[in-house]
Amino acid sequence: MIPHRVAIIGGSGFIGTRLCRRLQKEAISFFIVDKKESVAYPEHAILADVRSLEKLREMVSGTDVIINLAAEHRDDVKPKSLYDEVNVGGAKNVCQVAREKEINTIVFTSSVAVYGFAPVGTDESGDLRPFNDYGRTKMEAELVYRNWQVEEPQRRKLVIVRPTVVFGERNRGNVYNLLKQMTSGRFVMIGKGENIKSLAYVENVAAFLKHSVTFPPGVHVCNYVDKPDFDMNRLVATVYQILGLRKPRLRIPFALGMVLAKAFDFASLLTEKSFAISSIRVKKFCSNSAFDTSVSATGFVPPVPILEGLKRTVSYEFLEHHVESLFYTE
Secondary structure (H helix, E strand, O other), X not given: OOOOEEEXXXXXXXXXXXXXXXXXXXXXXXXXXXXXXXXXXXXXXXXXXXXXXXHHHHHOOOOOEEEXXXXXXXXXXXXOHHHHHHHHHHHHHHHHHHHHHOOOEEEEEOOHHHHOOOOOOEOOOOOOOOOOHHHHHHHHHHHHHHHHHHHOOOOOEEEEEEEOEEEOOOEOOHHHHHHHHHHHOOOOEEOOOOOEEEEEEHHHHHHHHHHHOOOOOEEEEEEEOEEEEEXXXXXXXXXXXXXXXXXXXXXXXXXXXXXXXXXXXXXXXXXXXXXXXXXXXXXXXXXXXXXXXXXXXXXOOOOOOHHHHHHHHHHHHHHOOOOOOOEOOO
8 A cells, every 4th residue: 555645754865766756756745855855856844853853853754654765875984983873873763753643654774784794685584784874774773663663563654675776867976986987988897897786776765765665564684776787797797888988908907996096095094085986995896795685475566677777867868968966875
């Protein structure tokens, strides 16, 4: 059953804006609670920080569903305590408000980062071994939500969605940075390029979040991945084909790439500036990040094939001209 009204915490961001557009098209009532103004839907937005229980208590009312998209997720968050304050503390505040307002459905966007550097094909039953504060705090937030659901298991619905890397038009995250390197003529392949990457197109993620609110009471955990996966060689070749450019042949070994990246890490430490190249980004680029998913078992069919999503993104960003607001994520 489609809810009467949806509260989207963190709804001013990249995924949230796409979700709002989808809800509006389908005439589903929603409002946004975010510490940043919504450029696309200011008339639906309320300014509030997920870290403030009092603000949430005041703003979140008259709703059937909470979808929590708010998170600290960049690699360079300072101070690091923000990961815990926003991701874990925010989860506690959301659950408390849901208790007080008798809201029985929460959809939480977690992340495949909870698995860490997981084996290829890891599904929802995989071991949770996060390697950074982002993954750790997402894992801890999941537990907060599970504790809320188990208080009234027959009535409460918890959906935990763990997206892989999400890309799409207007997002200035890691996928965009990779695409920009390719168009700049300065792209160099690091490693053999045989490592596999799972990706998720933003329109499909938004559609699945909307779909998930119709699940029955209980706990539902889904990795969100758009299949098929790419290895880096195929991904790079596909992007250059869309651009109509020749794929460069230059390639450097992973070990040399890490040495160069460490030099940028050191320069960042000295100058307190962030650089496009870092050891963690090189490690991510050369690592497998391929997951299995139970999404199809829920009856969900992605509205946009992954290759079409990639074509739309590359064309929008590098072959067309647009003047629209951007979203800066990692």
